[in-house]
Amino acid sequence: MVATAAAAQPVPLRRPGALLRAPAPSLPASRAAAPFPRRTASMKISQLPLTATRFSKESDSAEDDELLSELRDKWDAMENKSSLLLYGSGAILAVWISLVVVGALDSVPLLPGLLELVGLGYSGWFVYRYLLFQENRKELANNLDALKKRIIGDDE
Numbered sequence: 001m002v003a004t005a006a007a008a009q010p011v012p013l014r015r016p017g018a019l020l021r022a023p024a025p026s027l028p029a030s031r032a033a034a035p036f037p038r039r040t041a042s043m044k045i046s047q048l049p050l051t052a053t054r055f056s057k058e059s060d061s062a063e064d065d066e067l068l069s070e071l072r073d074k075w076d077a078m079e080n081k082s083s084l085l086l087y088g089s090g091a092i093l094a095v096w097i098s099l100v101v102v103g104a105l106d107s108v109p110l111l112p113g114l115l116e117l118v119g120l121g122y123s124g125w126f127v128y129r130y131l132l133f134q135e136n137r138k139e140l141a142n143n144l145d146a147l148k149k150r151i152i153g154d155d156e
Contacts, residue, residue: 078084106112130140148154 075081105115130136
């Protein structure tokens with residue numbers, strides 16, 4: 001115990017200022033110190049041209065007012081507003097439930113990898129079936145146009 005107590009005491013220096021006056025050792029200049037070459041032609045931030053633009057709410061406010069008035073007109077024209085609210089809340093609930101189901105499926109071991117493999121196979125089939133050949137691309141475009149007309153109800 002006496003030996004550990006003696007070792008723990010600091011040893012006084014003969015000249016306390018000797019460490020402060022010692023010159024710092026100079027390190028040799030090497031290429032490893034600066035790995036990136038300096039570019040002399042690069043521009044500093046202060047040299048970049050800056051242009052100030054004024055933010056204008058006037059041009060956007062006219063478009064916003066037009067959009068809001070159009071939405072108000074459509075909302076007032078709706079006969080059954082409660083069904084729209086019911087469908088909207090049902091859609092939000094369906095998205096929430098699907099996120100919960102996907103999270104539960106993601107926690108099952110091996111299932112996410114299997115589902116990724118199924119998705120990769122389906123993507124490959126879709127590319128082969130609809131995107132690889134020109135006549136199939138035309139068929140896909142016609143199918144999408146027909147679906148768009150069915151959804152929008154455009155009878156042109």
